[in-house]
Amino acid sequence: MAVTIEVVKAALAALIDPNTAKDYVSGRSAKNIKIEGDDVSLDIELGYPAKTQIDGIRRAVIAQLRTIPGIGNISANVMVNILSHTVQRGLKPMPGVKNIIAVASGKGGVGKSTTAVNLALALAQEGATVGLLDADIYGPSQPQMLGLTGQQPQSTDGNSMEPLEAYGLQAMSIGFMIDVDSPMVWRGPMVTQALEQLLNQTAWRDLDYLVVDMPPGTGDTQLTLAQKVPVTGAVIVTTPQDIALIDARKGLKMFEKVGIPILGIIENMSIHICSKCGNEEHIFGHGGGEQMCKDYDMELLGSLPLELSIRELADAGKPTVVGAPESRAADIYRTIARRLAVKVAERAKDMSNKFPSIVVQNT
Secondary structure (H helix, E strand, C coil): CCCCHHHHHHHHCCCECCCCCCECCCCCCEEEEEEECCEEEEEEEECCCCCCCHHHHHHHHHHHHCCCCCCCCEEEEEEECCCCECCCCCCCCCCCEEEEEEEECCCCCCCHHHHHHHHHHHHHHCCCCEEEEECCCCCCCHHHHCCCCCCCCCCCCCCCECCEEECCEEEEEHHHCCCCCCCCCCCHHHHHHHHHHHHHCECCCCEEEEEEECCCCCCHHHHHHHHHCCCCEEEEEECCCHHHHHHHHHHHHHHHHCCCCEEEEEECCCCEECCCCCCEECCCCCCHHHHHHHHHCCCEEEECCECHHHHHHHHCCCCHHHHCCCCHHHHHHHHHHHHHHHHHHCCCECCHHHCCCCCCCCC
């Protein structure tokens, strides 16, 4: 049997991408297939960061093509191309930021900030350029979680602030500019203005993703972000507890009303495993996040355990993904982050910069 492009495509159509659950042909990842005699070369283009997955994907593609009778040498190049995707109607993506992901919750105390920083770090570990914006003006926690307490951003041009950096992340927070013990006694308009300044006057440098750690609730700050900030999609963090789920549903509906798609739901503190005896307990209930996903036709991106080490590492300024990278929890964070990036990649591409500006003038 002669080796043809059709034969190669047929072989690749039987191979499933472990992260997208689609084959490489229907998922349009297989590109630039070339045949020279019996030798085959091709590119596998991924729309999500996958630094830890590339070697495995390359090996799987080569092994699959080896099943073609008479095939010669195989050159498979696996590459990542993260694109900018559509945002809410009437807005355009920010300069220097391809995709903004809002991490939100309906109420406080569900571990949203810890989840946000670990997801951002996991995306960075997979090879993406990532920023983290702490949008919780009243209770900024990211400076401590990133080990940046006491540091202040600098300005090189007098107009914009340079983000601080930690573990490969670009970060900005009101917490960099105030005393840690000083309460923010501000009314709503001041808070929303501060948020807009933090977002727009930070010199973000070519970000694939900007993860925004949202404040809890559905008030002024959330509406400002939803109406004025070009958000690619939102993630809802909840616990299995009924009270948390009630508020999480409110947050989900708020994003729906302003036209921001929900990329998925993360269930935090889903199970506690006793460090002494190994007994498993569903302290905050069981299956709440999964049921919410069924009710709203959303994807459960993952479930995280209630572990002492997650809290200890965050308090120490070394979140789990960097503080205990080989742990089970870190692996769950990375799996969720990859799935989240896949959900972003499945969104429609932003084409606003492809169209020319039309100017009407008298001649």
